[in-house]
Amino acid sequence: MWTFLAAEEPASLIVPDSVQKANLAEAVNKIVNMDFSTLFGSLIRESLWILVKVLIALAIYFIGRWLVRRFLRLIDVAMQHRNVDISLRSFTRNTVSAFFTLLLILIVVSTLGVNVTSLIAVASAATLAIGMALSGTAQNFAGGVMILLMKPYRIGDYISAQGQSGTVRDIKLFSTVIATADNQTIYIPNNSIATAIIDNYSTSETRRVDWTVGISYGDDVDVARKAVLSMLAADPRVLPDPAPVVWVAALADSSVNLSIRAWVKNADYWNVFFEHNEQFYKELPKAGINFPFPQMDVHLTKE
Incomplete structure (x- = not known):
């Protein structure tokens, strides 16, 4: 039995010469009798149809972009007339633009002959996977x-x-x-x-400016207060109500710290802060007020 199988199996894989010749003759006959004019005509028709679809898709895309821009302008004008907050206008515009751009892309792809239903299904699955990986984006x-x-x-x-x-x-x-x-x-x-x-810092029209100025022990606090208040009173940007104040904030190691407070408009905050910092440094010494340096008293005892 083993000898019979070994002999029969190779024989079944051998194709007779007559069959091979017949197959070759049939293939040659098909090539020789092929109607090239019909083939080229079909190719030209298909190419023209693909070109027409591409041109239609491009026309839909550019017209759609123009319509989306016009629609966004109408939304801007409508929200502006209704005095909608500028932040909400910007967010709404971005959201509407993203939605209609995606819709336009689907229409263009459908025009090219792609099965949009299958594409949406694949995109949904991909979106779900990406959404799980990028949950922070949804947040x-x-x-x-x-x-x-x-x-x-x-x-x-x-x-x-x-x-x-x-x-x-x-x-x-x-x-x-x-x-x-x-x-x-x-x-x-x-x-x-x-x-x-x-x-x-922009919710209120006014804002308080705070300075801390250290003067030397022994300097007259009242003189320092009067000099500071006169500088602030001469500045039209400093509001008279609430009035500026100068208080002794702390008795530090080497200085008496004055807390200076004044109210200004939001737009004037930083200019008033920096300019008066410099003015205090220049003008207070003219009134006999000194700025102390950190110092330490050392007492020596003789044994």
Whole structure:
């Protein structure tokens, strides 16, 4: 039995010469009798149809982009007429733009003949996987919505949050853009800033300026107070109500620390702060007020 199988198996794999010749003749006959004019005509028709679909898709894309821009302008005008907050206008514009751009891309892809249903299913599965990997992105979007609802700050406000200080330039879908005093652009994720402690210096029209000035022990506090108040009274940016005050804040190791407080408009805060710092340094010595240096009294005893 083993000898019979060994002999029969190779024989079944051998194709007779007559069959091979017949197959070769049939293949050659097909190539010789091929209608190249019909083939080229079909290729040309298919190429033209693909070109037409591409041109239609491009036309839909550019017309759609134009329509989206026009629609966004109409939204801006409508919200501006209704005095909608600028932060909400920016966020709404970005959201609507992203939605219609995605819709336009789906229409263009469908025009090219791609099965959009299958594409959406694949995209949904991919979005779910990416969303699980990038859950922070969804949290940032939710944080942006919370910022717009709670309004802890608006575009144009000067804030301090997450260790950064600057003017809010834009509230995007996933981040807040602030510009620092030295013109750096900082992007803070909305999720982190929405749950952080925020110092908003622009919510009130006025702001208090505080200085701490140390004078020497033995100097007349009343003279120092009068000199400081006269400097502040001569500055029109310092508000008369509430009136500026000068108090003795602390009796430090080598100085008597004066706490000086004055109210100004928000826009004048830093200019008043720095300019009067310099003015105190220049003018107080003319009134007989000295600025002490740290010192230590050493007593020697003779044994």
